[in-house]
Amino acid sequence: MDEYFFIHYKGVIPMIYEQLITVFLGIHKDILVAGVEGSGAVSKQDAYSDLDITFLTTDCEKYLRDDKWLDYFGVRMIMQKPGPIDLINGHQIHPFLMVFKDGGRIDLKVGSVDALDAYLQWESSIQIIHDVHQLVLDAPTPTEESFYIQQPSEQQFTACVNEFFWLAPYVLKGIVRKQFMYVAKHLQWMREELIQIISWSIGEANHYAVNLGNAEKYLEDYMNSRDWNMLTMTYRMSNYDEQQESLLLLLELFDRYAPKLAVRLDYRYAHEDGVQVINYISTKIEAI
Structure with missing residues (x-):
């Protein structure tokens, strides 16, 4: 596991979430790549920031059949499951937005590892924190460029x-x-x-x-x-x-x-x- 996750989230979200993510990725060998996006990836997070994280797996259907596996991360106060997020070339990632009873929030997304290239082009703030087989040959440097104001026509x-x-x-x-x-x-x-x-x-x-x-x-x-x-x-x-x-x-x-x-x-x-x-x-x- 890359040290990035611990450096940027220590003291920002409850310590248990750092440990839970680490253990979860260690147990679930089908998750080959994980990335963090948003404020955490560009070092702009605070105590109220969400943890935006994506898992890319060889068995996506396993995580879409039911929600029981999400209980691992804590007792949820409320959850939303918006429709899938469309990436390029027909790929998708599936979001699970969770707020826990302790106030923590994880915006977790799951997709097929086949969507890796599409995921890396999704937005500019992605920071890879887990790459079992070194599939990401040229890891992107996270920036806020995707969210910059665009000049209007x-x-x-x-x-x-x-x-x-x-x-x-x-x-x-x-x-x-x-x-x-x-x-x-x-x-x-x-x-x-x-x-x-x-x-x-x-x-x-x-x-x-x-x-x-x-x-x-x-x-x-x-x-x-x-x-x-x-x-x-x-x-x-x-x-x-x-x-x-x-x-x-x-x-x-x-x-x-x-x-x-x-x-x-x-x-x-x-x-x-x-x-x-x-x-x-x-x-x-x-x-x-």
């Missing part, structure tokens, strides 16, 4: 801008009609488009070599405090006054980021559409 950028401004009048309509849930849902959709623009802006400013993490959990690290505080205030939606303020903040932030990004990318920006929507909403709000 002009079509993607234009669609994002259009969708944002398309949604804004619906928010106003819902506020006027006192349709709380309708307003909240449309504000959520507007915010998603804004966060996309902000994310692309961060990517562009960092040469598209930045990973904002799942659900943009590192977004705050790349925003100035003024804009971050404005963004967080758009989540205040407990009454119609707050929803109205959230709408105005979203419009202000979008107008701050989107035109600048268009210039940096040399993309056309629908400036007139934005001005018309903003003016319309401002006028209507003054009349409420």
Whole structure:
């Protein structure tokens, strides 16, 4: 067993999981390769990080017939079994997502050893920790590259801008009609488009070599405090006054980021559409 697993997970997940994985791989000789992915593989884990691990075996069906073998890892509080993850060339790996009663979590995946090459190309953060027959001739160096923000095409950028401004009048309509849930849902959709623009802006400013993490959990690290505080205030939606303020903040932030990004990318920006929507909403709000 490679020392990697112990170096990177000691003190991060309960010690028993390190020992359990080691013993499990030692017992199950059909598992020829194991790899760790995600935050652990790139040394960004903390005490709440999942253990993302994949077993490649000569007998995949044995692990898919029932779930009893998973009891080995501990008493589960809850488990999910999403559908198989498709890899290239028709290969698949099968996930078992487990949260244990002690709070630990293992996202375990099982696949055929025939899928090894496809697995190694699945994402960039893979760190091989177990290779019985040295099947991995050129072990990859784990990086976050698979999760870097990608530069949008002009079509993607234009669609994002259009969708944002398309949604804004619906928010106003819902506020006027006192349709709380309708307003909240449309504000959520507007915010998603804004966060996309902000994310692309961060990517562009960092040469598209930045990973904002799942659900943009590192977004705050790349925003100035003024804009971050404005963004967080758009989540205040407990009454119609707050929803109205959230709408105005979203419009202000979008107008701050989107035109600048268009210039940096040399993309056309629908400036007139934005001005018309903003003016319309401002006028209507003054009349409420």
